[in-house]
Amino acid sequence: MSKEVSGSLLLAWQVKGKHCLVIGSGDVALSRINHLIRANAKITVITGGGHIHEDIVKLHEEGVIYNLVKRNYESRDLKMYEKTSIELDGIEKLINPSHYEEIRQVVEHEVFANVCCCIDDYELSERIYYQCKFLRLPVNIADKPPLCDFYFGSMFNQDNLQIMISTNGKSPRLSKLIKDNIARQFEGIDLNKAVENLGLIRSCLRSNIVIDDDLISIDTRMNWIKQLTDYFSLKEWSHFNLTDENCRKIISYFPEFPPKDYQEFEKIISN
Template sequence: MSSKFPEVQGGGSLIVAWQIRNKHVLVVGGGEVASGRILHALNADAKVTVVCPKSGLNEEVAYRVAQNQVSHVDRNFEPHDLDNADMVLCAIDDPEASTQVWKLCKERRIPANIADVPPECDFYFGSMHRDGPLQIMVSTNGNGPKLANIVRQKIASTLPQNTGAAIENVGLLRKKLREIAPDTQEGPKRMKW
């Protein structure tokens, strides 16, 4: 074997920064797990619709509904709720209903995450740290979410203060450089930092 190239380590996930700005994200459920999923989607500038009876909304989800941060459908999930969905986040305590949502998403080729059911997820939510434009995610691929939190906290504790602000400044400099030297041949030099 050659050590010239990295070894393949199968079984991982493709870690990407998925751009969902203005995409329609359907959240099925309104409890604690749903509230975390909703916040992640809102932080990514998605358009969020929550399908859940009003009586099932926790305090945070009810707040987001009252503030018009999300749309709310006051009933249980129905298959036609998927009609305009670009992504589905299911966070309900009914395994049969969750599996039904998963199957319908697969039929329609809609990426979905069924909370706490790794085999019924196209993607996972990792443990996140955010400081302005800096986002760090630690994933255990569903094997140990609490361990991911510990690792993320350790990483975040080593970052200098104002890292996010420094990155914003670098972004402004890059933007100015693109304006001054828009030639695509200059891109590789600019991409070094």
């Protein structure tokens, strides 16, 4: 009998500009808030009646936290921003361009994208979990893996580049150790610059090379950028300062390739 795999679906979750709720105001709540800040979420914090971490107060004073509610959690908090009531009866009528703006308003400005509960009260935490499930809200109950729709792993961040290490809630400390090991391997390399350079070339290729959007043409473009990416090391890609003009010179070779020699490649983009 094969061993059952216990893993999660690791995704990049877009919550930019969307409401996210954090319940609690201690160290764990602060760590959740910091994750959400990096994702540019619109953060609401229900502090509870105890001590509020001074960094949370400071983040609110700086305008980074959208709303700091200094009281105990109430069930109605899960719908605190909801105004629009869209009925799902006859959904085939709802999926119509005339309804798109109303739906976008609800998703981006009224409904919580996720809920993070970071309190010591297990009974209340469990109640919050099932309230979220009833409302179909994704929820994370801190330190209770069975009551989590998603986990917060250890993150290695360099702006455009994010690497997440997750043990599916089993060993957060091990996740951190692995993350620190990855960080040491990339010391002295501006990975964000490498991402920007390759992203600019890819965008330029898609914008300026007009060929059909059939599967063969798409595959040709993908293989071209893949081979070009493999030309140089991460450190070498991080040394370029590419502009739109540089990129046009590079993609002018398509479907052939520019010189693979690093110094020859540099000459092309500097001339």
